[in-house]
Amino acid sequence: MNRMRNANTSKKLAVLVFVFLIAYSTSYSEYGDVVLDRYKDTMAEVGLAPVVFPHWTHRIQFKCKACHEGIFPMKKGASDITMSAIIDGEFCGNCHNGKIAWDPLYCDRCHSLTETEDKQ
Ligand code: HEC
Ligand code: HEC
Ligand code: HEC
Known part of the structure; x- marks a missing residue:
């Protein structure tokens, strides 16, 4: 149970990091x-x-x-x-x-x- 939750959290974290990287790289090249x-x-x-x-x-x-x-x-x-x-x-x-x-x-x-x- 605990392990499942950890896996979920790191998945969410990975998605967040990914979204951040895309947003960051776009704004970086534009601005x-x-x-x-x-x-x-x-x-x-x-x-x-x-x-x-x-x-x-x-x-x-x-x-x-x-x-x-x-x-x-x-x-x-x-x-x-x-x-x-x-x-x-x-x-x-x-x-x-x-x-x-x-x-x-x-x-x-x-x-x-x-x-x-x-x-x-
Ligand atoms: C003084 C000239 C100048 C002004 C003013 C200017 N830009 Fe640019 N912009 C450039 C140059 C030079 C490039 C790079 C073109 C190249 O690499 O061939 C560029 C590239 C871009 C790109 C492509 C970036 C990429 O990574 O592909 C975007 C989007 C852009 N400008 C948006 C804007 C917007 C929106 C504004 C106004 C708010 C603006 N620019 C004002 C000169 C300008
Ligand atoms: C106002 C900005 C600016 C200044 C000042 C400037 N350059 Fe450039 N130069 C550029 C840009 C932009 C390019 C294109 C770079 C690229 O796309 O690889 C370029 C390209 C070059 C190139 C390769 C392309 C070609 O025409 O052979 C040489 C060599 C060069 N510059 C030499 C110089 C020298 C020498 C000076 C000073 C006397 C100088 N530049 C000053 C903006 C500038
Ligand atoms: C629409 C007009 C315009 C165009 C096109 C333009 N510049 Fe400029 N640029 C300026 C002006 C105005 C300044 C401020 C000059 C000053 O402070 O005396 C400036 C300043 C700069 C500076 C100094 C920035 C600083 O931090 O002080 C650099 C580097 C520069 N330009 C490079 C370029 C290069 C490379 C290109 C072409 C790819 C380019 N510029 C195209 C108008 C332009």
Whole structure:
């Protein structure tokens, strides 16, 4: 009897943990940082870390439609972003052009993924 109850409790616990993990991972990608690492190898070759896009800091300053879907589809990894496109004023370069926000000269501000974040 006691054992049955324990089994039930841990089953419930497992379901709870599962639900929590799903909820957490969804909100994390929607509100938290988005790692952009399609060009991981190219960036490593020039000694740069993958990009961390701080979604939240942008979301508190802009409406969603400032970026979605005109500049970026609402899907992680959907855009093929290159530096020449950014310098030409596309993607991040719509704003990181020295006018709306600082220009794309400060590599480390965007290429900022640290080893510890990488392992999460
Ligand atoms: C300054 C630009 C910007 C603003 C403003 C912005 N986003 Fe995003 N969003 C992005 C970028 C960049 C990505 C990542 C796209 C990629 O990986 O190709 C993204 C990704 C997403 C994703 C996909 C996440 C995933 O893990 O698949 C969702 C959902 C999303 N945004 C929702 C929103 C909502 C809702 C708002 C407004 C409340 C918003 N965004 C405002 C730039 C923005
Ligand atoms: C709609 C305009 C817009 C777009 C598009 C945009 N940014 Fe920004 N971003 C800003 C503004 C405005 C700031 C704040 C600038 C300041 O504080 O001087 C900012 C700040 C940042 C910061 C610093 C955040 C902090 O914690 O201070 C990073 C990093 C950044 N952007 C990366 C990116 C990357 C990477 C992309 C493309 C994937 C991007 N941004 C696209 C407008 C934009
Ligand atoms: C405003 C943010 C931002 C800044 C500043 C920035 N980058 Fe990037 N960079 C990106 C994003 C976003 C990508 C796409 C990453 C991916 O999807 O793999 C990228 C990709 C790259 C790539 C690989 C793709 C390609 O075009 O070959 C290289 C190399 C690169 N950046 C170099 C640099 C250098 C060098 C600097 C400084 C002079 C710099 N970046 C500054 C956002 C930035």
